Amino acid sequence: MSGEVYGTERPRKKRWGRRLLITLIVLLILLAGVLVALDRFAAGYAERMIGDRVSEQIADQKATSEKPDVTIEGVPFLTQVLDGNYERIRIKLANLSGPAGNNRTVRVGNLDVNADNVNAPLDTIRSGNGDIVAKTVTGTGVIDYPQLAELIGQPGLKLAERDGKLVGSAPVQALGQTFDVSGTAEVTVKEGVVQVRFSDVTAANLPNVPLIRNLINSYVQKLSVDLRVPELPLKLAVQKVEPTPDGLRFTAGADNVSLNAGGL
Structure with a gap:
């Protein structure tokens, strides 16, 4: 009789232990899901806040773009919040367009921005008071060649990259003839302004006549342009x-x- 009693009690205890373990695992999974959802919600809130501030500044600069796409890298987000430091925040701006001086407008198809070593104290996230500061910010974008040729404004000008250099070609009328001239440009940056200066312009079968040489030299001067990238x-x-x-790929930094001040 005693053997039968012990034989029925032990399976009941094992079944109860398994149920408890399964219940604990389910609770842990649910808790993990809640934490992940909370983590993504908090990250999404911070991303929207930064995106709104960037949009405000673009509007203040009389420029336009599509809605900024902001991504806070690194998971989990909440551990970064508690620490108050973030490795990288990525901001993508599509179709940025703005004034570039002399009644010209410059378009940048995609501006990719990385904000690194971002300091954001927990109190700032909670209250909205204080600054979220990135130690370094870098951005890259491209101004395509058809647009650059349009900004230079010389008919028939075609631009391209060759061996890492900017080259251009265009037809030039002289003495009733058309000469296809080509040359290489030096591209530099001075005080935030992109300067394009052509030199060594040549043309096949170009007569060595002072009048024509002066005409070509005058044309080369017209190819020069100072281009201010939109603020x-x-x-x-x-x-x-x-x-x-x-196109011309530019790199910007600060x-x-x-990242959250109204004037940025």
Whole structure:
């Protein structure tokens, strides 16, 4: 009789233990799901807040773009909140367009911005008071060649990249003839302004006549252009420009930038 009693009690205890373990696992899974959802909700809120501030500054600069796409990298987000430091925040601006001086408008198809080493104290996130500051901000964008040729404003001008350099070609009328001239441009940045200066312009079968040479030299001067990239958000200033197959690629940067201040 005693053997039968013990034989029925032990299975009941094992079943109860398994149920308790399954219940605990289910609760842990649910808790993990809630934490993930809360983490993504908090990250989404912060991303929207930063995106709204960037949009405000773009509007203040009389520029336009599509809605900023903001991504706070690194998971979980909440541990970064508690620490008050974020490795990187990415901001993508599509179709940025703005004034570039002399009644001209410049379009940048995509501006990619990385804000690194961002300091955002928990009290700032909670109250909205204080600054969220990125130690460094870098941005890259491309001005395509058809647009650059349009800004230079010389009929028939075609631009391209060759061996890492900006080259151009265009037809020039002289003495009743048409000469296809071509040359290489030097592209530099001075005080945030992109300068394009052509030199070594040549043409096949070009007569060595002073009148024609002067005409070509005069044409070369017209190819020069000072291009101010639309005022960029987050205090970004153009630092470098290089020709690429898609267009002039510029790199901009700034230090110690507030990501949430109204004026950024």
